[in-house]
Amino acid sequence: MIHSTPDSLQRIARTPCYVLERDKLIANLKLLESVQRESGAKILLALKGYAFWRCFEEVRGSLSGSTASGLYEARLGYEEIGGREQGKEVCVFSPAYKEIDSLLPYATHIIFNSFAQWQRFKPTIDTHNATNPARYISLGLRVNPLYSEVTPEIYNPCAPSSRLGIIPSEFAKGVQEFGLEGIDGLHFHTHCEQNADALQRTLPHFIKHFGRYLEGRKWVNFGGGHHITRADYDVNLLISLVRDFKARYDMEVFLEPGEAVGWQVGFLIGEVIDIVQNQGQIAILDVSASAHMPDCLEMPYRPSVCKLSGGIIESDKGEGVGTYHYRFGGPTCLAGDVIGDFSFETPLNVGDRVIFEDMLHYTIVKNNTFNGVPLPSLGVIQNGAFHTLKEFDYFDYKQRN
Numbered sequence: 001m002i003h004s005t006p007d008s009l010q011r012i013a014r015t016p017c018y019v020l021e022r023d024k025l026i027a028n029l030k031l032l033e034s035v036q037r038e039s040g041a042k043i044l045l046a047l048k049g050y051a052f053w054r055c056f057e058e059v060r061g062s063l064s065g066s067t068a069s070g071l072y073e074a075r076l077g078y079e080e081i082g083g084r085e086q087g088k089e090v091c092v093f094s095p096a097y098k099e100i101d102s103l104l105p106y107a108t109h110i111i112f113n114s115f116a117q118w119q120r121f122k123p124t125i126d127t128h129n130a131t132n133p134a135r136y137i138s139l140g141l142r143v144n145p146l147y148s149e150v151t152p153e154i155y156n157p158c159a160p161s162s163r164l165g166i167i168p169s170e171f172a173k174g175v176q177e178f179g180l181e182g183i184d185g186l187h188f189h190t191h192c193e194q195n196a197d198a199l200q201r202t203l204p205h206f207i208k209h210f211g212r213y214l215e216g217r218k219w220v221n222f223g224g225g226h227h228i229t230r231a232d233y234d235v236n237l238l239i240s241l242v243r244d245f246k247a248r249y250d251m252e253v254f255l256e257p258g259e260a261v262g263w264q265v266g267f268l269i270g271e272v273i274d275i276v277q278n279q280g281q282i283a284i285l286d287v288s289a290s291a292h293m294p295d296c297l298e299m300p301y302r303p304s305v306c307k308l309s310g311g312i313i314e315s316d317k318g319e320g321v322g323t324y325h326y327r328f329g330g331p332t333c334l335a336g337d338v339i340g341d342f343s344f345e346t347p348l349n350v351g352d353r354v355i356f357e358d359m360l361h362y363t364i365v366k367n368n369t370f371n372g373v374p375l376p377s378l379g380v381i382q383n384g385a386f387h388t389l390k391e392f393d394y395f396d397y398k399q400r401n
C-alpha cells in the first residue's frame, strides 16, 4: 500500500510521474544490509532492474557495489555507488563484449559468457593487471547449471538453446583447451522473483556440473532474482545457504539483486484524460503500458492500482468485483496498449488521478518515447514531502530519433 496521503498525491504537480517513497527504499536496504552481515555475502545492486541514481545515498551506504551489463551501467555504478577507491565492487557481465578497454577504469570484476571471449580479451586485462596491480580486475565465467525454475521462458536463462552461460560440456572442452588459470570466479544467474528454496534446489545442480572447478577460485556469484525483500521471502534460509557454501568452499559469495532493491518502493501516478465506451467504460490515461510499464505486457501481469477521486483514495476491488468497472488504456496508438481491467465502489472521473503501485523497478530503466509520448517525470517523497527530481521534455524525444 502507498504511504502517501491524498493531499501529498494531489500536490504532485505534473503527471505522469514516478515517485520514490524513500522510507520504503531504506527499509529494503536495511534488510539487505542485515543479510550481508549475517551471511557474509556481498550484495551488489543490479542496475539493469533499478537505476534511480538520484536517490542512491542509502544504496551507497548499505550495499557492496553494483552489477552492470556493459559500459554505461558500469560507469553509472562507479560514479553513483562507487568503485574500488571507495571499497565498492563494480561487477560486469555482458553476453558478449565488443571491446573491453572502456571498462577498465570502472570494473572490479569482468565476467565472460564464453571461453572465446575470455581468450580474446585476456591479453588486454593481463597487461592492465600487470601495470596496475592496485586496480586488479578479477575475471570470471558465467555458467549454465541446466536448472532453473523460472517461467515464462523469456526470463529463463536455462531454457533450451539459451545463449546465457556456458553449458557443462562446453565448459569441460574449454578447460581442456585453455585451463582456468586467471579465472577467479564462476557466476550463475538462473533466478527471477524467487524465494530461497529455489536457490536451495539450484545449488546442487551448480555443484554437480561445476563443483570440480571451484578449487583455486576466489568467488562465486549467485546472480540476481532473489526476491529477498518480499514479505514471504525466507531470509534465514538464504543466510544459511550462503554460510554453508562459504564454509564448504571457503570463497567470497556475491548476490546481485535488482528487483529486490527497488521492490515496492514507489509508484507511478497518472491521470484520466478521457473515458470512452465500447462494451464497457474505457479510461484513457496519460500513462502507457507500452512506454511506461512494459512488463505489464511482456510478463504479463496486472498491476496493483488505486484511484484518487475527490480527495479519497480507493483501491481496485479486483477484476469484475466492484460496482464500477473500467478498462485502463494508454495514450499511444497501439491497440494493445491496455493496462488491465479494474473495479471500484465509486465512479472514476476525467481528471482523477490513478496510482500504479510498485512501479520503480524494471520501468524507468525500460522507458521509451514511442508515439512521442512524454517520459514521466521523477520525484521522491521523503519526510512526508514531495519533491520533483527531474522533468523531461520534447528534446528528450527528439534526440532519440
Ligand SMILES: *Cc1c(COP(=O)(O)O)cnc(C)c1O
Residues within 6 Å of the ligand: 046, 048, 049, 067, 093, 189, 191, 192, 193, 223, 224, 225, 226, 256, 257, 258, 259, 260
Ligand atoms: C537481471 C540480472 C540480475 C538482476 O536480476 P533481478 O531479477 O532484478 O534481481 C542480476 N544479474 C544478472 C546477470 C542479470 O541478468
